[in-house]
Amino acid sequence: MTNNVNITNSVTKFRQDFAIIAGWVSFGTKILDLGCGDGALLTYLRDSLEVKGYGVEKDDVNWLACQQARINVIQMDLEDGLSGFEDQSFDTVILSQTLQAMHHTEEIVQEMLRVGREIIVTFPNFGYWRNRIQITGGRMPVSKILPYQWFDTPNVHLCTIEDFEIFCKKYKILILERSVITEGKSVNFMPNLLGSLAMYRLKSIV
């Protein structure tokens, strides 16, 4: 049963970003993970915090992986919005490393704020110095966190930490907490230059 082995691996392999998200989620709460992939994050949150979790996933293979891990998973395309979910019906709605691949960026963030009392958004920081160096060298950045070529990338809306915080101001989104990490270590000095992954806990100001 190779599938079971895979699931065990994805759970046991420590991921700093999962640990940070777990720190932002309360025990036993109701969580919606958008673009939940193989369900690794929800499995981690279920096993560590006994959350009542639901995932949203478009891909057939990922959907089956979630099902195998006994994660509730709803197959739909996030680009169509979250019309199947009631206002403020989740404690936390998570969008983990998916924002940059969304075509309807503003809509999905608005939808998350409608459905969740709080939201967590994480994305690869395009302002990270390694990306800047590659751009300066005249090439689009390719790295572990951005592993695609310009012509085959699903990432259509890359942004920097600065960009995202301006976006939050414009849409009246309150930043409750921010965490920036590089290679699993937290970055406090010049995060927009030295951080590779940006993580935010947010809520609507109104």
Place this chain on the structure above:
Amino acid sequence: MQENNSVGIVAAQIAHFSEPLTLKSGVVLPQFDLVYETYGTLNADKSNAVMICHALSGTHHVAGKYSEDDKYPGWWDNLIGPNKPLDTNKFFVIGVNNLGGCHGSSGPNTINPKTKKPWGSKFPIVTVEDWVNAQARLADYLGIKQLAAVVGGSLGGMQTLQWTITYPERIRHALVIAAAPNLTAQNMAFNEVARQAIITDPEFHGGDYYAHKTVPHRGLRIARMLGHITYLSDDAMGAKFGRKLQDTIKYSFDVEFEMESYLRYQGDKFAGEFDANTYLRMTRSLDYYDPALNFGGDLSKALANVKAQFLVVSFTSDWRFSPARSREIVKALLDNELTVSYAEVTAAHGHDAFLMPDAHYHQILRTYLSNIQV
């Protein structure tokens, strides 16, 4: 080789119920029979039973064959058997012919014990709720307090949903496939055309054609031809037949296009083996089903007492029971914070896809069913 994962040779059984059953219409059936089949073995604590609910034209003969040289196996044989997605090494599977059916359960073509004549037009209109109540009686009869799962596609999916509403304590898992929480006006319109084809057939005799030793073959045939169009997608019909001619154009109204040949064949085959009075009742039951009706149209409220865990599946090319309708069910389940997974299977076969052995679809069912503890 082919037979390795078949349930093998099966036989139908009859359960007689002498306790009256009050139907949703208020009519009381003083007694009734249900014909059923079972596959696999009921375990000691009777926790591994799965009920299969059939759709419009289905029967209790879900899997296996009646004899070695039986041409076709049961209608969902590709799903049910040893090591198949619904594994009979693990589960005890029950197939049942619904009340009002024409394959042995009490229905219009069976003898009314009171008059000693076929029920015909006098057989009451039965609903999804009535079917579920009758199925629960069968579960009682088999000594099963709680079903591990109820599985159904299309009209069978509606029965599955109703099980979770009527008997929240008696069902642990509901597999609702290619279903809808009610029919749309367009969907009911197809049913009305089908019924009109039957009722206006001169051989119908108000439903009492048995006494005239005839059947409304023409009407039932047209009804089925219409049905078949709606079960396939435009793309599937295009791929299967396109504009292919049998021969050259003859400037006639005979069968010229292959699609016509297919429809006529399906219509004739069905009209030769199915009962028109049952067809009328099955379509009416579809029309009437609307669990949200008494809750101001709010399906979420209708599901407030539901406890079962759900797998909901739809098919992208199904326009008769479209994915949007399945998503309505999912939303109502989410509103009640129930355990639910939803898969939207990319499939070309339209509504019929739920009966096809598509690899991904079957993997979905296999994975879900293997997670059920018995």
